[in-house]
Structures are given as C-alpha cells and as structure tokens.
Amino acid sequence: MSTLERERALPDWTPGTVGDDVMTVHKIRDGEAVCGAVGNVDEWQRRVTCPACRAGE
C-alpha cells in the first residue's frame, strides 16, 4: 500500500477523552488533543464530540 493510500484509509488521529471530562471526545494526535485540551489521554473508539476538534476538519 502506498503512503497516499494509507493516509486516505486512516485518519492521523484517534478519538479520545482528556482529563476528567469523559463526556467530551477529542481528536488525539501524537498523544495530545487537537484543540489543545490538556490532561490524561484515554483513547476510545467513539464519535468525536468536541466542537473545537471537529472544527479543524
């Protein structure tokens, strides 16, 4: 599979929660929330609900 094909198949982030807020699911890239939220990251396979993270699409 070429690099281009893999980028199309897989996003470069995974869904996850940050810190104590387990209701908001962020996009996690390289261990950090895309929107800049800080805290303990837990990666989940859930729909992203953070408006700031979704706005970056």
Ligand SMILES: [Zn+2]
């Ligand atoms: Zn976010």
